[in-house]
Amino acid sequence: MTQKEQSYERKYVTFEILSPLYMGGATQVAPEIRAPSIKGLMRYWYRAIDSHFKNWEAKLFGDAGERGISPFLLRAYGGAFGGEQERLQCCYLLQPPEKKGDLSSCEEFPQECVPATAGLRYLVFPFGMKGGKRAAFRPGQKMTVEIVFRPQKGQEMEKLKRAIAGSLWMISNIGGMGARCRRGLGSVRVAETDIDWPETEGLPLVMSTSDVDRWWEDFKTGIAKIREWFGTYSADYHATLKGAKALLVGDSNGTGFKSWNGALGAIGEEMKSFRAGRDHPFLYVIFGIPLVRSHASVVCKKREQGEERKYRRGASPLHFNVVKTDNGYYVLMFFTGAWPVPKDCTISHRVMRGRHRGYPRTRLDEFFEAVRSNTKFTVKQWGEGL
Numbered sequence: 001m002t003q004k005e006q007s008y009e010r011k012y013v014t015f016e017i018l019s020p021l022y023m024g025g026a027t028q029v030a031p032e033i034r035a036p037s038i039k040g041l042m043r044y045w046y047r048a049i050d051s052h053f054k055n056w057e058a059k060l061f062g063d064a065g066e067r068g069i070s071p072f073l074l075r076a077y078g079g080a081f082g083g084e085q086e087r088l089q090c091c092y093l094l095q096p097p098e099k100k101g102d103l104s105s106c107e108e109f110p111q112e113c114v115p116a117t118a119g120l121r122y123l124v125f126p127f128g129m130k131g132g133k134r135a136a137f138r139p140g141q142k143m144t145v146e147i148v149f150r151p152q153k154g155q156e157m158e159k160l161k162r163a164i165a166g167s168l169w170m171i172s173n174i175g176g177m178g179a180r181c182r183r184g185l186g187s188v189r190v191a192e193t194d195i196d197w198p199e200t201e202g203l204p205l206v207m208s209t210s211d212v213d214r215w216w217e218d219f220k221t222g223i224a225k226i227r228e229w230f231g232t233y234s235a236d237y238h239a240t241l242k243g244a245k246a247l248l249v250g251d252s253n254g255t256g257f258k259s260w261n262g263a264l265g266a267i268g269e270e271m272k273s274f275r276a277g278r279d280h281p282f283l284y285v286i287f288g289i290p291l292v293r294s295h296a297s298v299v300c301k302k303r304e305q306g307e308e309r310k311y312r313r314g315a316s317p318l319h320f321n322v323v324k325t326d327n328g329y330y331v332l333m334f335f336t337g338a339w340p341v342p343k344d345c346t347i348s349h350r351v352m353r354g355r356h357r358g359y360p361r362t363r364l365d366e367f368f369e370a371v372r373s374n375t376k377f378t379v380k381q382w383g384e385g386l
Contacts, residue, residue: 009149011195012081013168013205015188017143018322018329019260020093020136022127022185023178031090031137031178035074038145041177045170046163048240048336049226051233059156060163071160073148081144081192088143090135093124093185119268120261123183123320136178139260142191158199165200166226173207173219174321174334182288182315184264184331187322212256212327216248216380219332223382235338239317243337245383247368248323248330252376256328263329267320270374274367282347282356286364288316288340300345314340318364333371335364335383 024032043061047053057063062070079086127134137143147164171177171188178186190205203225208214223241232242249267250256257263275284281291281298290312291298300311317338323330347356372379 008151011147011149012144012193013147013190013195014080014142014144014192015172016191016324017137017139017141018187018189018324019139019176019185019264020091021139021178021188022134022136022180024134029134031088031135033076033078033088033137033143035076035145038076038171038177039070039074041171041175042164042167044239045167045175047238049166049170050163050230052230056159056163060160069150071150071156072164073150075146075148076143078141078143080142081146081194086141088141089138091138092135093120093127117261117265117268119265119270119272121268122272123264123268124180124185126180136185143188161197161199162229165195165197165203165205166229169203169205169222169226172205173222173323174319174332176319176321182319184260184267184320184322187260189324209325212248212250212323212325212330215323215325219246219248220382239336239338241337243335245335245337245368246381247333247371248380248382249333249371250328250330250378252378254378256323256325256330258328260322260324260329263322263331264320266376267331267333267371270371270376271367274370280356281349282359283363285314285340285347285359286361287318289314296350299348299350300341301348302342302345311341311345316340333368335368 022031023034023037024030025034039061043057046060047057050056058065060071062068077085078088145168149160168190172190175181176184176186177188180186189207189209193205195205202221204218204222207218207222223244227241233240234242249263251266257266275287284291285298285300289298289300297312300314302309302311317336317340319332319334319336321332321334323332343359345359347359371377372381
């Protein structure tokens with residue numbers, strides 16, 4: 001860092017890792033804390049929360065055009081702020097492979113992260129397809145993100161501060177980090193921060209963990225504050241807060257689960273059971289694609305400007321995130337109000353016959369209801385249609 005950069009305003013956020021974090025570089029074998037990946041997540045969630053992001057995104061996050069560099073820098077490293085930087089311990093969620101890759105970026109932990117249950121294996125199936133050889137950062141450790149600001153003025157600085165605080169709040173309470181974060185891996189929480197700007201007053205970046213009811217109140221307060229700052233809007237093909245809804249799921253005894261893997265495993269088993277039917281796959285596109293049934297993939301097509309376009313991938317709008325309180329571990333189920341692919345696509349499957357124009361959201365609503373009504377869980381609910 002140059003001498004000039006050292007004079008810039010700096011803030012920090014220390015995260016606690018709550019479930020195995022799969023963040024890495026090109027090799028995809030050893031985990032690595034990557035500031036560009038974190039900044040990309042901040043950009044994604046900023047688009048989700050700000051109805052005017054098209055007017056502001058380049059100014060706040062930079063672009064390859066006239067605006068150029070971003071007005072802030074990120075540094076990310078293992079350990080808490082103010083202490084020595086640490087090489088975080090890594091582990092394997094599934095059975096460690098016989099031949100391991102280069103783990104020079106982390107300290108190997110001699111055991112698996114956890115014996116993976118059937119429900120947890122269902123949520124992390126891509127790692128099983130690769131032989132379980134990919135390592136993750138072990139839960140219970142801390143990592144820090146430092147934010148360094150280049151000088152800004154007036155309204156642009158206020159907007160920047162709220163964009164940073166709001167996107168970090170979404171990452172730590174809804175989105176998580178790294179691979180399979182939509183299914184609960186890479187869940188994090190803000191353990192400590194010195195962000196105390198007047199412009200972001202009222203947003204609980206450090207959520208209460210002493211009691212699940214207090215955490216839930218902080219969650220609703222945070223969503224309301226972000227909506228107050230940025231408004232709400234609908235988009236066909238990107239996450240938004242319009243139409244969003246959430247369930248906070250705990251154990252049947254009225255408290256949380258004993259472990260993060262117990263919480264995710266229970267939700268994974270429920271989701272696996274719900275999607276086990278023989279209905280036409282177009283009903284399940286709302287959960288994201290690719291979607292394979294009977295050894296064939298669903299194909300989504302749409303004519304755009306006279307040409308047919310195929311959509312083979314579409315991110316799930318349903319997020320699972322692990323929540324840790326003194327009452328135990330919970331899973332937040334959050335639907336972002338988005339659609340994986342344009343709603344007017346034509347959906348087909350070469351084995352299960354039939355072509356369908358568009359696809360319904362009913363299966364996702366039914367899944368929420370299945371979880372809410374299941375006596376194995378205790379559930380708190382928020383949002384539209386609940």
